[in-house]
Amino acid sequence: MAPKLTVDYGALVKDDRVHGSVYLDPRIFEDEIETIFHRGWVYVGHTGEIPEPGDYRLKKIGRAPVIMVRDDRGQVRLLLNRCRHRAATVCQVECGNAKTFRCAYHGWTYRNSGELAAVTYQDGYGAGFRKEELGLTSVPRVGIYRGFVFGSLSPSGIPLEQHLGRATEQLDLFVELSPEGELDVRSGVNKYSYPANWKLQIENAIDGYHPNFVHQSYLEVIQKRTRIKLDTFNGDSVAETRDLGNGHVMLDYRPYNRAKGGAMRTVLPTIPGARQ
Numbered sequence: 001m002a003p004k005l006t007v008d009y010g011a012l013v014k015d016d017r018v019h020g021s022v023y024l025d026p027r028i029f030e031d032e033i034e035t036i037f038h039r040g041w042v043y044v045g046h047t048g049e050i051p052e053p054g055d056y057r058l059k060k061i062g063r064a065p066v067i068m069v070r071d072d073r074g075q076v077r078l079l080l081n082r083c084r085h086r087a088a089t090v091c092q093v094e095c096g097n098a099k100t101f102r103c104a105y106h107g108w109t110y111r112n113s114g115e116l117a118a119v120t121y122q123d124g125y126g127a128g129f130r131k132e133e134l135g136l137t138s139v140p141r142v143g144i145y146r147g148f149v150f151g152s153l154s155p156s157g158i159p160l161e162q163h164l165g166r167a168t169e170q171l172d173l174f175v176e177l178s179p180e181g182e183l184d185v186r187s188g189v190n191k192y193s194y195p196a197n198w199k200l201q202i203e204n205a206i207d208g209y210h211p212n213f214v215h216q217s218y219l220e221v222i223q224k225r226t227r228i229k230l231d232t233f234n235g236d237s238v239a240e241t242r243d244l245g246n247g248h249v250m251l252d253y254r255p256y257n258r259a260k261g262g263a264m265r266t267v268l269p270t271i272p273g274a275r276q
């Protein structure tokens, strides 16, 4: 059932401006958690993060703790990290390789497929106890596109490909930059947090206005390495923000890159650790 709207979004979001309460009102945040993160498709991780059977990483979908795991048969699964006994988390280590997950509270043990393998003092639960019905709960819908793993906590909704829409073209372009046509994502993650609304971070990622100022030193490095003089106040380093529909957006550097004769391609391989 759709949540009852208590906020007049039409009054807050105009074509050319957004009211500040969109970033502050806890009712709006709860709406977003429910409608975007708990009912929609959410990017969880990449299959390359868990290449071997038993490999897992802890993730989150909205507020739900999730284990992204490759089971012993090689299948990528998204399992809720909640014991079926009293809902404690069954895994606390951020990543690793495990055949089983053992709940620290009362010792119930689950296979990496989610199946409940062992219950402590099982006789105490009586004859009607059905171990086979008490595996870790799977995220209701799991979709993988070019190795990118998405999950939805809602059992119904539009298919993943429909949700991604025009964003698939950009994912394809990105993946096909690899000579193998697939990504290898094994080197870990870079995490940071900040005390502000989640949308600000997303908006920053598609804001081509600020780099000339906030990242001035980065642009100077590019100029130095490429020996191309950028006039940052003349739009030389400004990328284009694109709306891809369904909430997908991107900051497109291709026009800038083309204008500079592929300058970005020249710079990126020289970054330490980057693949040649």
Ligand code: FES
Pocket (backbone or CB within 6 Å): 083, 084, 085, 086, 087, 088, 103, 104, 105, 106, 107, 108
């Ligand atoms: S909460 Fe996990 S075994 Fe009791």
